[in-house]
């Protein structure tokens with residue numbers, strides 16, 4: 001540490017540059033991670049809130065809830081326990097009554113006595129077909145209990161009787177309606193008894209029904225159109241940044257070591273062991289890494305404070321910790337390239353002063 | 356009493372098909388406290404010889420004995436221990452670490468030694484006339500000052516032998532003579548052997564023995580019968 005810190009202090013300019021680059025990359029990685037995680041969360045928050053065991057959907061739907069329709073021959077609504085919850089899902093555009101502004105939403109038609117009924121932060125649960133519960137983020141927080149909505153240009157209006165939090169699906173706020181309203185909106189009549197799927201709370205609730213494929217919640221989410229594509233895009237970007245860090249640190253430390261080779265030669269002649277020299281280089285990289293990555297994290301968290309509400313950013317402590325350690329590992333790994341340089345210093349050049 | 360003994364020690368460099376016999380098999384005995392000067396034309400093998408004796412290069416054949424111990428049989432870890440504890444180096448551009456102050460050069464030694472002797476440091480620096488420069492970085496010192504600090508640093512570990520490869524090459528002749536005189540005085544006082552390479556004939560009078568190296572052979576031993 002003694003050598004490492006003294007050398008860093010003596011060459012603030014050069015090492016400052018390494019820190020700056022590490023800072024920028026770390027900042028970018030943390031930001032992308034938050035966005036990726038936020039976007040992923042916005043796809044799945046509503047599903048996560050169920051804490052369900054399985055979701056059964058049509059085997060012809062290619063695991064995509066939106067493409068699944070189950071008729072009364074498959075799911076008989078009258079015979080279900082509250083832990084076996086029918087679910088109708090559809091995309092919708094809603095307007096507040098009196099407003100032309102179109103708001104994108106996901107409709108979940110449910111039975112309000114089933115276990116997937118939303119947790120409310122305000123108001124009460126739906127009791128009739130013309131009532132809805134909506135996520136507080138609908139219209140970026142402009143809706144209130146007591147407002148009325150048109151859904152998909154409907155003549156009828158629906159009263160908002162309750163608000164719920166963190167109920168998003170496919171990145172859109174969820175509007176909870178009765179199954180009757182759902183079938184009315186989707187199939188033109190509340191007498192149609194179609195649903196999209198059935199959500200089972202526990203393993204013991206799961207039924208094996210011909211034509212129905214039972215998915216884990218994770219599998220359901222993964223098959224939300226775009227979800228996997230988004231995630232792999234982000235993963236690729238973040239992965240590429242990790243490799244870039246490896247190379248940048250590797251190249252920088254290599255150049256700095258080369259410039260210092262005569263100093264290492266002197267130290268070697270003085271009997272300072274290779275181990276001390278190598279530890280010094282690794283310590284240096286660790287110090288640079290901790291400062292650069294730490295600053296990146298701080299700047300990232302400061303940016304989050306001023307981020308507009310519409311941007312799907314979410315912190316995940318585990319990912320942040322994991323990527324911090326990963327980045328640090330890349331930094332140290334990069335520095336290891338230089339160790340070879342130190343080990344093969346030509347002693348004659350070191351002593352002869354031509355190094 | 357001899358501290359360093361070379362027995363048929365030789366070094367051959369191989370690169371591809373070409374072999375360079377940088378040091379021919381040679382015998383040499385260095386006595387404790389002796390001041391030896393090595394001269395000779397460029398490329399004659401002086402640095403190679405010094406580097407071998409200094410435990411930084413293993414001889415291709417022969418033996419190098421430090422207090423009876425064969426350096427050729429030591430692992431790199433032991434060799435670096437020898438260089439640290441038994442040797443001092445003064446190089447052309449000084450042996451100072453550029454990013455440490457004069458004082459910190461000694462503290463680094465202390466950290467590796469796990470003991471400190473600031474009184475001895477002060478004594479050495481005072482003897483070199485460098486007591487006032489403890490907080491200076493090497494680049495704030497003149498060439499002569501740097502070499503004086505380098506001498507103090509080399510002596511600090513109580514070495515048996517100090518190796519100096521053209522330590523005055525960067526100095527004018529007056530300063531060169533002063534530095535070599537100080538090196539000789541201090542080495543004599545602390546009973547340290549010095550093996551110094553130089554091209555400067557004016558400095559030869561500091562030596563107890565002078566060797567002339569030509570084509571890897573130690574030729575023309577001039578024993579001045581001094582000391």
Ligand SMILES: Nc1ncnc2c1ncn2[C@@H]1O[C@H](COP(=O)(O)OP(=O)(O)OP(=O)(O)O)[C@@H](O)[C@H]1O
Pocket residue numbers: 346348352368369370375377395396397398399400401402403404
């Ligand atoms: N690593 C090496 N590989 C091959 N040949 C080398 C190597 N190091 C030195 N030599 C050769 O060994 C010979 C002796 O070199 P050395 O540096 O010992 O000479 P020197 O007497 O110190 O010269 P100078 O007075 O110029 O410093 C030269 O011919 C040199 O080219």
Ligand SMILES: [Mg+2]
Pocket residue numbers: 352401402403520
């Ligand atoms: Mg030389």
